[in-house]
Amino acid sequence: MTVNLAKGQSVSLQKSTGESLSVVRMGLGWKAAPRRGLFGTRTREIDLDASAVLYADKTPSDVVFFQHLVSNDGSIRHTGDNLVGGVGAGGDDESILVDLPRVPVHITQIVFTVSSYTGQNFQQVENAHCRLVDEATGQELARYDLAGGGAHTGQIMAKVYRDGSGGWQMAAIGAPAQARTFQDMLPAIAPFL
Amino acid sequence: MTAELVPGQNHPLPSARLEVRVSAARPVAAAVVLTDGSGRAPGPGRVAHCGAAPPPGVAAPGPPAAGHHLALDLGALPPGVERLHLALALPPGAGAFGATAAPHTDVATPDGTGVASFTLAGLTAETAVVALEFYLRAGAWKVRAVGQGYAGGMAALLHDHGVPDAAALAAAVTAGPDRPVHPGSGLPGPGRPRPTPSATAPNATAPTPPPATAGPPVPVAGDAPGLTMDERLYNQVWGVFEDAARSAAAYRSAADFADSRQEAELEALLADPAARFGPAAESARREIRARRDDLERRAREVLERDSAQLLAEMRAVEAAMPAPMARWDAPVWADWRAPREEPPYAVRLGDLHLPDHPGLRVPMLVRMPLPRGLWVDAGASPDHGVPGPGVPGPPPGRGGLRGTAAAVAAALAARLLACRPPGGMLLHAVDPDGAAAAALAPFARAGLLAGPPATGLPAVAALVDSLVKRVDLVRMALRGGADDALPPSVDRAARLLLVHDFPYGFDDRTVGGLRYLAEEGPAAGVHLLLVADRADAAGYGPALDPFWHGLTRLSPVPQDCLADPWVEHVWTFEPLVPAPGSTVVTDLLHRLA
Numbered sequence: 214m215t216v217n218l219a220k221g222q223s224v225s226l227q228k229s230t231g232e233s234l235s236v237v238r239m240g241l242g243w244k245a246a247p248r249r250g251l252f253g254t255r256t257r258e259i260d261l262d263a264s265a266v267l268y269a270d271k272t273p274s275d276v277v278f279f280q281h282l283v284s285n286d287g288s289i290r291h292t293g294d295n296l297v298g299g300v301g302a303g304g305d306d307e308s309i310l311v312d313l314p315r316v317p318v319h320i321t322q323i324v325f326t327v328s329s330y331t332g333q334n335f336q337q338v339e340n341a342h343c344r345l346v347d348e349a350t351g352q353e354l355a356r357y358d359l360a361g362g363g364a365h366t367g368q369i370m371a372k373v374y375r376d377g378s379g380g381w382q383m384a385a386i387g388a389p390a391q392a393r394t395f396q397d398m399l400p401a402i403a404p405f406l
Numbered sequence: 407m408t409a410e411l412v413p414g415q416n417h418p419l420p421s422a423r424l425e426v427r428v429s430a431a432r433p434v435a436a437a438v439v440l441t442d443g444s445g446r447a448p449g450p451g452r453v454a455h456c457g458a459a460p461p462p463g464v465a466a467p468g469p470p471a472a473g474h475h476l477a478l479d480l481g482a483l484p485p486g487v488e489r490l491h492l493a494l495a496l497p498p499g500a501g502a503f504g505a506t507a508a509p510h511t512d513v514a515t516p517d518g519t520g521v522a523s524f525t526l527a528g529l530t531a532e533t534a535v536v537a538l539e540f541y542l543r544a545g546a547w548k549v550r551a552v553g554q555g556y557a558g559g560m561a562a563l564l565h566d567h568g569v570p571d572a573a574a575l576a577a578a579v580t581a582g583p584d585r586p587v588h589p590g591s592g593l594p595g596p597g598r599p600r601p602t603p604s605a606t607a608p609n610a611t612a613p614t615p616p617p618a619t620a621g622p623p624v625p626v627a628g629d630a631p632g633l634t635m636d637e638r639l640y641n642q643v644w645g646v647f648e649d650a651a652r653s654a655a656a657y658r659s660a661a662d663f664a665d666s667r668q669e670a671e672l673e674a675l676l677a678d679p680a681a682r683f684g685p686a687a688e689s690a691r692r693e694i695r696a697r698r699d700d701l702e703r704r705a706r707e708v709l710e711r712d713s714a715q716l717l718a719e720m721r722a723v724e725a726a727m728p729a730p731m732a733r734w735d736a737p738v739w740a741d742w743r744a745p746r747e748e749p750p751y752a753v754r755l756g757d758l759h760l761p762d763h764p765g766l767r768v769p770m771l772v773r774m775p776l777p778r779g780l781w782v783d784a785g786a787s788p789d790h791g792v793p794g795p796g797v798p799g800p801p802p803g804r805g806g807l808r809g810t811a812a813a814v815a816a817a818l819a820a821r822l823l824a825c826r827p828p829g830g831m832l833l834h835a836v837d838p839d840g841a842a843a844a845a846l847a848p849f850a851r852a853g854l855l856a857g858p859p860a861t862g863l864p865a866v867a868a869l870v871d872s873l874v875k876r877v878d879l880v881r882m883a884l885r886g887g888a889d890d891a892l893p894p895s896v897d898r899a900a901r902l903l904l905v906h907d908f909p910y911g912f913d914d915r916t917v918g919g920l921r922y923l924a925e926e927g928p929a930a931g932v933h934l935l936l937v938a939d940r941a942d943a944a945g946y947g948p949a950l951d952p953f954w955h956g957l958t959r960l961s962p963v964p965q966d967c968l969a970d971p972w973v974e975h976v977w978t979f980e981p982l983v984p985a986p987g988s989t990v991v992t993d994l995l996h997r998l999a
Contacts, residue, residue, distance in 0.1 A: 317657075
């Protein structure tokens with residue numbers, strides 16, 4: 214059963230059977246806002262880049278993005294850059310696979326962001342989502358939909374973090390940021406750690 | 407070598423006594439259904455499963471587990487039994503086969519010689535499957551890969567084989583008897599969860615579980631994509647290599663973080679003059695150190711778990727390696743016979759290891775035919791090296807290093823010759839001052855040298871010129887798409903040019919010829935194996951740099967010289983040297999002659 218998250222909400226990542234999860238996929242998607250006026254059917258390409266930043270406490274330790282598709286420890290894999298975007302409402306544009314048992318012990322949280330390398334802002338994006346899927350079963354665990362809009366070029370979507378009892382939780386963040394790459398995003402992420 | 411079966415394929419069985427191994431990603435129930443010639447089982451007593459006494463000739467499978475080991479004696483079966491069906495099923499509630507990695511079956515003789523193996527790929531919603539069938543045909547037993555799945559589960563499968571009261575029996579088969587798995591079975595128990603860092607993490611005083619018993623699935627050889635077993639093994643070795651590099655990266659990054667966090671916390675403690683001294687400060691310091699040690703210990707536990715798993719996987723892979731990809735001490739060389747077909751998928755050039763994974767030796771495999779020439783570096787500085795088990799004595803000095811390099815090159819040359827049928831690759835040697843005569847002697851004795859080693863400049867020039875001409879002709883023919891139009895003097899055999907002590911014996915023109923061979927030779931079947939100290943060729947200046955960079959450099963002594971492509975850890979390369987006193991290379995040359 215999907216849990217629809219609201220901004221700031223969090224959910225514990227447990228299978229319904231109580232087993233712990235192994236590989237989860239964070240799917241991020243967005244859709245271009247329809248053009249107004251003439252030539253309204255001309256497609257507009259939105260090139261957003263999904264990144265995942267691995268934090269050890271509050272120190273960024275590694276990052277997975279289009280130029281570094283696998284974290285050094287191999288636990289997090291980006292399935293590749295999508296240069297066009299806007300597959301649709303349900304489809305994911307970019308996916309990041311997280312092998313939870315393999316995440317190094319010092320990594321306490323993984324923050325997922327979307328930013329526009331070409332500087333397009335979110336006014337051109339109608340809606341964006343991120344959803345966490347259990348890769349073993351294809352079942353959606355949690356989903357967070359953001360309304361589009363805003364003159365910012367980056368968005369901090371969600372984070373997956375260790376809870377006190379050794380399990381994992383996902384929290385929806387949904388905070389805007391002025392950023393073209395994840396580096397620009399780091400100061401904006403800090404308050405959410 | 408083990409035959410890799412595809413569904414429907416059959417294979418003769420060398421003996422009546424067989425061992426069948428099943429490995430799966432999740433616990434599966436196994437049963438053997440005994441039927442007559444028409445494939446019908448007359449009663450429930452003809453199903454060997456964990457909950458009942460087995461019929462003669464078949465050992466009862468254990469309760470559902472990720473690995474099964476069954477012994478069969480086809481000569482001791484009850485009369486009238488002409489077929490055995492090995493059935494696998496997922497326990498109720500465990501989903502379908504499509505959601506797990508494909509189960510794998512291996513048939514071997516009791517002494518461990520592989521006969522056939524079969525991976526049950528392509529299953530989807532099935533919860534039970536007939537994996538293999540053993541059947542009597544014209545008085546001889548054969549094995550057939552079946553892979554027939556049943557969405558209706560074990561009950562449908564048993565019903566299909568004419569077993570009465572199939573539903574009740576199916577429940578007994580998949581549930582397993584209500585008793586714990588024997589701890590000595592060496593196989594993971596049913597439903598035992600994979601250990602996770604979080605499972606071992608929280609309690610600082612908890613004893614470390616021994617990694618060998620915290621059982622992830624039993625590793626099997628060939629657990630990687632590929633069309634042939636060799637390709638699968640090659641890909642699996644690369645998988646182990648990457649996992650080992652990444653797992654070490656995870657540990658190193660955690661340990662670094664633990665250290666830097668400790669430093670920052672101690673510094674913060676010192677920054678406050680009031681908190682700097684006294685028993686409170688002392689206990690704060692102790693706590694900071696304990697936090698560091700705890701994190702480091704948890705990271706080490708994960709590393710050791712990974713290490714144990716990769717070691718077990720590598721053991722399975724090593725046991726399945728064909729000769730060109732095996733270590734010199736592998737049993738596969740003992741009864742080695744010259745291959746009948748063309749080059750294998752890959753050849754092993756050495757071993758790689760990392761201090762984080764003690765005992766793990768990752769084979770350095772390169773695809774065949776070799777895309778680049780090989781250079782055994784006689785000037786390799788042994789400073790960084792640690793003497794390995796293969797190299798006797800202390801790290802040799804300059805003089806000794808040349809001898810070691812010649813021996814490593816000879817073993818490599820023998821391995822490369824062994825990749826092809828006899829006569830499929832001819833060996834030419836250049837040995838300007840005869841220093842490598844001892845290393846070349848076994849080749850000469852076996853008659854595997856295509857002519858005496860070239861010594862003086864005229865001989866070297868003639869040899870290089872003839873090979874250059876050959877490469878020219880073959881390239882021209884290949885480019886024109888007319889490789890059948892080669893003159894009869896150009897045979898189809900590949901060439902291996904073994905050059906000792908380069909650049910002695912060469913002049914500018916022959917060096918040019920050698921560079922041409924290094925660049926264009928591999929595509930035309932002319933391969934280069936160079937033993938050289940780059941310092942000796944310093945006189946040629948930077949003009950030769952592209953030549954050296956175009957060769958695969960191998961150190962004749964263990965040396966920290968190779969960075970992996972993922973996280974760039976420095977790995978120790980260790981050459982392949984037969985154990986002192988081993989006759990494996992001379993035996994091999996003898997069989998090639």
